[in-house]
Amino acid sequence: MKKLINDPSNVVTESLAGFQAAHADLVTVSYDPMYVCRKEPNHAKVAVISGGGSGHEPMHSGYIGYGMLDAACPGNVFTSPTPDQVEAAARAVGGPPGVLLLVKNYTGDVMNFEMAVDMLGGEFPVETVVIDDDVAVQDSLYTAGRRGVGLTVLMEKLCGAAAERGDDLAAVKALAEQVRANGRSMGLALTSCTVPAAGTPPFDLGPNDIEMGVGIHGEPGRERQTIRPADELVETMFKAVTEDIPFKSGDDFIVMVNGMGGTPLIELYLCYNRVAELCRAKNFTISRCLVGNYITALEMQGMSLTMLRATPEMLKLWDAPVHTPGLRWGK
Amino acid sequence: MKKLINDPSNVVTESLAGFQAAHADLVTVSYDPMYVCRKEPNHAKVAVISGGGSGHEPMHSGYIGYGMLDAACPGNVFTSPTPDQVEAAARAVGGPPGVLLLVKNYTGDVMNFEMAVDMLGGEFPVETVVIDDDVAVQDSLYTAGRRGVGLTVLMEKLCGAAAERGDDLAAVKALAEQVRANGRSMGLALTSCTVPAAGTPPFDLGPNDIEMGVGIHGEPGRERQTIRPADELVETMFKAVTEDIPFKSGDDFIVMVNGMGGTPLIELYLCYNRVAELCRAKNFTISRCLVGNYITALEMQGMSLTMLRATPEMLKLWDAPVHTPGLRWGK
Numbered sequence: 001m002k003k004l005i006n007d008p009s010n011v012v013t014e015s016l017a018g019f020q021a022a023h024a025d026l027v028t029v030s031y032d033p034m035y036v037c038r039k040e041p042n043h044a045k046v047a048v049i050s051g052g053g054s055g056h057e058p059m060h061s062g063y064i065g066y067g068m069l070d071a072a073c074p075g076n077v078f079t080s081p082t083p084d085q086v087e088a089a090a091r092a093v094g095g096p097p098g099v100l101l102l103v104k105n106y107t108g109d110v111m112n113f114e115m116a117v118d119m120l121g122g123e124f125p126v127e128t129v130v131i132d133d134d135v136a137v138q139d140s141l142y143t144a145g146r147r148g149v150g151l152t153v154l155m156e157k158l159c160g161a162a163a164e165r166g167d168d169l170a171a172v173k174a175l176a177e178q179v180r181a182n183g184r185s186m187g188l189a190l191t192s193c194t195v196p197a198a199g200t201p202p203f204d205l206g207p208n209d210i211e212m213g214v215g216i217h218g219e220p221g222r223e224r225q226t227i228r229p230a231d232e233l234v235e236t237m238f239k240a241v242t243e244d245i246p247f248k249s250g251d252d253f254i255v256m257v258n259g260m261g262g263t264p265l266i267e268l269y270l271c272y273n274r275v276a277e278l279c280r281a282k283n284f285t286i287s288r289c290l291v292g293n294y295i296t297a298l299e300m301q302g303m304s305l306t307m308l309r310a311t312p313e314m315l316k317l318w319d320a321p322v323h324t325p326g327l328r329w330g331k
Numbered sequence: 332m333k334k335l336i337n338d339p340s341n342v343v344t345e346s347l348a349g350f351q352a353a354h355a356d357l358v359t360v361s362y363d364p365m366y367v368c369r370k371e372p373n374h375a376k377v378a379v380i381s382g383g384g385s386g387h388e389p390m391h392s393g394y395i396g397y398g399m400l401d402a403a404c405p406g407n408v409f410t411s412p413t414p415d416q417v418e419a420a421a422r423a424v425g426g427p428p429g430v431l432l433l434v435k436n437y438t439g440d441v442m443n444f445e446m447a448v449d450m451l452g453g454e455f456p457v458e459t460v461v462i463d464d465d466v467a468v469q470d471s472l473y474t475a476g477r478r479g480v481g482l483t484v485l486m487e488k489l490c491g492a493a494a495e496r497g498d499d500l501a502a503v504k505a506l507a508e509q510v511r512a513n514g515r516s517m518g519l520a521l522t523s524c525t526v527p528a529a530g531t532p533p534f535d536l537g538p539n540d541i542e543m544g545v546g547i548h549g550e551p552g553r554e555r556q557t558i559r560p561a562d563e564l565v566e567t568m569f570k571a572v573t574e575d576i577p578f579k580s581g582d583d584f585i586v587m588v589n590g591m592g593g594t595p596l597i598e599l600y601l602c603y604n605r606v607a608e609l610c611r612a613k614n615f616t617i618s619r620c621l622v623g624n625y626i627t628a629l630e631m632q633g634m635s636l637t638m639l640r641a642t643p644e645m646l647k648l649w650d651a652p653v654h655t656p657g658l659r660w661g662k
Contacts, residue, residue, distance in 0.1 A: 002521045002538065004598040004634060006560040015597045018604030022622045057596035077597075190333045207333065229337040262593040264629045265388035266346045266408075267335040273349030291353045293624070298595045301630060303335060328660055 001199045003299075008196035012054045012076055019061060023325045026065045033082065035089035036061040037071035043095030046163040046172050047071065050102040050156060051086060052109055053078040055195070056216060059153060059295045062326030068160035069324070077195050077298070078217045080108030086116030090126065098125035098169035102155055102176065104148030105132040125169055129176040131155060133185045133306065135244045136213030136221045147215050150258050150306035151183035153294045154318075157327065161320040175317075179308060184244050186237045187304030188221070189214035189260060193297050212236060216260075216297045216304075230267070234274040237305045242282065247309055249283040254318060256289065256306040261296030263303055268292065271303055288318050294326070332530045334630075339527035343385045343407055350392060354656045357396045364413065366420035367392040368402035374426030377494040377503050378402065381433040381487055382417060383440055384409040386526070387547060389657030390484060390626045396655035397662060399491035408526050408629070409548045411439030417447030421457065429456035429500035433486055433507060435479030436463040456500055460507040462486060464516045464637065466575045467544030467552045478546050481589050481637030482514035484625045488658065492651040506648075510639060515575050517568045518635030519552070520545035520591060524628050543567060547591070547628045547635075561598070565605040568636045573613065578640055580614040585649060587620065587637040592627030594634055599623065602634055619649050625657070 005011050013031060020029040029036050041047070050060045051073030060072035071089040073081035090099050099120075103113045110130060117126050133151035140147055155176055162172045189211040192201035202218045205211060210233070213221025222240075227233075247253075257272040259265070272291045279286050287310060295304070310318070321330030336342050344362060351360040360367050372378070381391045382404030391403035402420040404412035421430050430451075434444045441461060448457050464482035471478055486507055493503045520542040523532035533549045536542060541564070544552025553571075558564075578584075588603040590596070603622045610617050618641060626635075641649070652661030 002541070002558050002632070004521070004561040004564065004594060004602055006562050006601070011597065011601065014604050015601040018600035018602070018607065018622070021607040021617075022600065022603055022620050055595070055597060057600070062596070190335070210333070227333050230335040231337050233335065261595045262630055262632070263335060264386070264592045264627060265393070265624070266342065266386060266629070269349035269353065269388070270337070270342065270346040271335055271349070272353055273345050276349065276352040286352075289353050291349070293596070296595060298597070299593055299632060301333070301593070330662070331660075 001194050003196060005196055011196045012074060016074065026325060030088065033085040033088045035071055035073045035085050035092065036064055037089060037092045038064055041070060041093040044097065045166060046097045046169050047093040047099045048102065048156065048159050048163050049089055049093065049099055051081045052104050053080060055298045056295050058326030063156050063324050065324035066331060067164045067320055067322035068327065069156055077197065080106065080112050083112045083115035083119055086113055087119045090116065090120055094124050096124060098127065100159060100169060100172050100176065101126065101128040102152065102159065103128055103130050104152055105130050105145055106142045106147065107144060108142065127169055127173045129173060129180060131180060133183050134215065135184050135240050136186050140215060141219045149187065149216050150185040150256055150295050150304050151179065151308065153256065154183060154254055154306065154308050155179045157322060158314055158317045161317040164320065183306065183308035184241045185304055185306040186240045187214050187260065187302060188212050188233060188237065189300055189302035191262065191301040192218055193300040214302060216295060218297060218300065230271055231274045234271050235278065238275060238278045241305055241307050247284060247307065251309050252285045252287045254288045254308045254310045255286045256294060257291045258295055258304045258306065259293040260300035260302040261293060262299040262301040265292065268303060275305060287315055332525050334527060336527055342527045343405060347405065357656060361419065364416040364419045366402055366404045366416050366423065367395055368420060368423045369395055372401060372424040375428065376497060377428045377500050378424040378430045379433065379487065379490050379494050380420055380424065380430055381483065382412045383435050384411060386629045387626050393657030394487050394655050398495045398651055398653035399655045399658065400487055408528065411437065411443050414443045414446035414450055417444055418450045421447065421451055425455050427455055429458065431490060431500060431503050431507065432457065432459040433483065433490065434459055434461050435483055436461050436476055437473045437478065438475060439473065458500055458504045460504060460511060462511060464514050465546065466515050466571050467517050471546060472550045480518065480547055481516040481587055481626050481635050482510065482639065484587065485514060485585055485637065485639050486510045488653060489645055489648045492648040495651065514637065514639035515572045516635055516637040517571045518545050518591065518633060519543050519564060519568065520549065520631055520633035522593065522632040523549055524631040545633060547626060549628060549631065561602055562605045565602050566609065569606060569609045572636055572638050578615060578638065582640050583616045583618045585619045585639045585641045586617050587625060588622045589626055589635045589637065590624040591631035591633040592624055593630040593632040596623065599634060606636060618646055
C-alpha cells in the first residue's frame with residue numbers, strides 16, 4: 001500500500017484537521033464524537049444532514065456550507081458513522097424547524113441513522129430520506145435493495161437550497177423524495193482501491209478488465225468485462241440509467257459525470273462528450289451538468305453517470321447560490 | 332493501458348468536445364488550429380493567454396473565463412502547442428490593450444510561444460512571462476533552467492484578476508514577474524502515468540518507491556526514495572520550497588496543495604494539515620489556500636506544494652470574482 005498517509009488508523013482525523021485548517025471560514029470539525037458542521041449554524045431553518053463512511057471526498061463534509069448541508073458525520077473509511085455521531089451533529093445544527101437526514105442505502109448507515117433518531121427523543125422534528133439510485137444491482141454486499149451513490153450529491157444541493165430559502169421540513173422532504181424518484185446512476189471501475197486499515201485492495205481487476213456497475217466501496221457490479229472504448233462503456237451505463245424508470249423524449253436533466261477519485265479530468269470530459277451525444281439522440285435536454293470528482297472511492301479509477309429528470313423548480317434550486325468547499329457558485 | 336478513451340490519437344479533441352458541451356456558457360473551442368477562448372472575448376482589456384501540453388487538466392482550458400484566462404492553447408498530451416495555435420488564440424482575444432502570454436518553462440513551449448509572437452507581427456503589443464517555480468532540479472529532460480509547475484495556476488488567477496479590472500499590459504506583466512519572484516513549488520509521485528499515444532508509463536516506480544521532486548510529465552526529480560509517512564514527505568518538500576528564496580518569519584502566503592490527478596482528496600487534506608503545522612512553526616501565515624487537483628499529470632498519484640509569498644494587493648486580486656470551469660467564486 002503506497003499512500004500519502006501516516007498511521008493508517010489516523011487517516012480520517014488527520015485529513016479532517018487539514019480540512020478544518022483549509023476551510024476555517026466555513027466549517028467546524030468536532031472529534032468526539034466526530035462530525036463537521038457549518039461554522040455558524042442557522043437554527044431557524046430546516047437543517048440538512050448527511051454522513052457515511054469516509055473515502056468518498058468531497059462528499060459529504062465538502063458539501064457543508066451556505067445553500068447545501070448543515071452538518072455531516074464522517075465514519076472511518078468505508079464504515080458507517082455511529083449513532084452518537086449523528087445525534088451530536090443533529091443537536092449541533094437542529095432547531096424548531098427540524099432536521100432532514102439524507103442517508104445512502106447501506107445497511108449500517110440506515111440502522112445507525114435510525115438509532116440516532118431514537119436517541120434524539122423527539123426534541124425537534126426529524127425526517128429521513130434514504131437514497132438508492134444505483135441501477136447496477138438490486139441487493140449487494142452491504143445493502144438490501146439498491147445502493148445510494150451519485151444522486152446523493154444532487155439531492156444535497158437541491159434540498160440544501162430549499163432549506164436555505166426557508167422551505168419547511170415537509171417541503172424539503174417532499175423534494176428529496178421527488179429527487180429520489182427521478183434520479184438514477186451507474187458506475188464502472190478500471191482499478192480497485194485500498195482501504196488504509198486493510199492495506200490490500202478488496203478486489204483485483206486484470207490488466208484488461210473492468211467492473212461494470214461497481215459500487216463506491218468496490219462492491220461487485222453487474223459483470224466483469226474486458227475494457228472497451230469509452231464510448232461503448234458509456235453507452236452501456238447510459239442505457240441502464242435511462243431505461244430504468246424509464247426517461248422519455250423531451251425530458252430535462254441535471255447530469256453528473258463523476259470520477260471515482262483516480263480518473264483524470266481529460267477522460268471524464270471525453271465520457272461526458274458521449275453522454276451529450278446520446279442525450280441528443282434521445283431528445284433528452286441536459287439543462288445543467290457536473291463533470292469532475294464529486295463522490296469518490298479513494299483512488300479508484302473509474303467513473304459514474306447520474307441523471308436526474310429535473311423540473312423547472314429543481315433547476316431554480318440548482319442555480320441558487322452555494323458556498324461549500326466542494327461546490328460553489330453565486331457567492 | 333486501461334483508460335476511458337477511444338482512439339488514443341483523438342483523446343484531446345474528444346475531451347475538448349465534452350468540455351465545450353459542459354461549459355458552453357463560458358467557452359468556445361476551435362479545432363483548426365486548436366485553441367479555447369472565452370465565449371465572449373473582451374478586446375478592450377489586456378488578454379491573458381496560456382497553453383501547453385494537455386494532460387494537466389483543469390489547467391489551462393479549465394481556467395478560461397471571467398477574472399482569469401482569456402484563451403488557452405492545448406497541445407497533444409504532454410506536447411507543446413504549435414505556434415499557429417498560439418497565434419490564432421491571440422488573434423481571437425487580443426486587442427489594442429495587448430496580450431500577456433504566460434508560458435511554463437519547457438523548451439518546446441518557450442520556442443513555440445516565441446515563434447507565435449513573431450507571427451503576430453506587432454499587430455498589438457505582446458509580452459511574455461516564463462514560469463519556472465519548480466525547485467526540484469535546475470535543468471531537466473525538457474527544460475533549460477527550472478520547470479514551470481503549480482505557480483502557473485496562481486499566476487493565471489492573479490493576472491487574470493488584474494487584467495479584468497483594467498490594469499494595463501505593463502502592470503499585469505509586472506504582477507506576473509512579482510508572482511514569479513515570490514513563488515516556489517515541488518512535487519512527488521507515488522506512481523507513474525501513461526500518455527495515451529505511448530501506451531506505456533514513461534518510468535516505473537517499485538511498490539515501495541516514490542519520486543521526490545517529480546515533474547508534471549513524470550520527469551525525474553531529485554531522488555528515488557522509499558515511501559515514508561506523509562508528514563515526512565511533506566516536510567522534505569516544505570523545506571525545499573521555503574528555503575529556496577528563502578521565505579521569512581512573518582511572511583503571508585497563498586498555499587496550494589495540489590493532487591497529480593490520481594490522489595484522493597482525503598490524502599491531500601492530510602498533507603495540507605502538515606503544511607499548516609509547519610507554517611505555524613515557522614511563523615508563516617497562510618492567508619489563502621487551495622487543496623485539490625489543479626495542475627495534474629494524467630492519472631499520476633502524487634502531490635505538489637506551491638507557496639506564493641503574497642502582498643495585500645495579491646490577496647485582493649485573489650479574492651476578486653472568478654468564474655471558470657475549474658475555479659469559481661464571487662460570481
